[in-house]
Amino acid sequence: CHQFGSQIMLHGPGDETTVGRIENIEVRNGGQAFRLGRYMMHFHLIGEIRESYARNNSFHDSWNRAINMHGIHGLRVEHNMAYSIMGHTFFIEDGVETKLQIRHNLAIQTRASASLLNTDQT
Numbered sequence: 405c406h407q408f409g410s411q412i413m414l415h416g417p418g419d420e421t422t423v424g425r426i427e428n429i430e431v432r433n434g435g436q437a438f439r440l441g442r443y444m445m446h447f448h449l450i451g452e453i454r455e456s457y458a459r460n461n462s463f464h465d466s467w468n469r470a471i472n473m474h475g476i477h478g479l480r481v482e483h484n485m486a487y488s489i490m491g492h493t494f495f496i497e498d499g500v501e502t503k504l505q506i507r508h509n510l511a512i513q514t515r516a517s518a519s520l521l522n523t524d525q526t
Contacts, residue, residue, distance in 0.1 A: 407437035435468030
């Protein structure tokens with residue numbers, strides 16, 4: 405795989421313009437190492453997305469995170485399983501994201517990554 409796998413990105417021009425209802429999928433060997441923004445699943449700068457969710461999914465052997473949340477509000481991330489993920493597994497990117505419901509998720513064997521942020525190395 406050479407640390408270059410698939411990615412799922414949801415992006416839109418503003419509040420409630422994009423709806424992503426992702427459930428019951430398996431992603432293996434996803435994400436792209438050494439590339440910021442190239443995560444297995446990436447909710448990116450949409451604003452309010454109250455109708456969106458990621459639930460009951462399986463992520464394993466990732467080269468760059470499992471689920472990344474950046475500039476979004478109201479997303480539900482529930483009942484996901486992540487195994488052998490490089491970098492932060494469930495990542496809130498800027499800290500300005502609000503009303504996220506992140507619950508009942510399991511992360512096992514998160515691996516350090518020298519290719520992302522300094523905090524991914526510990």
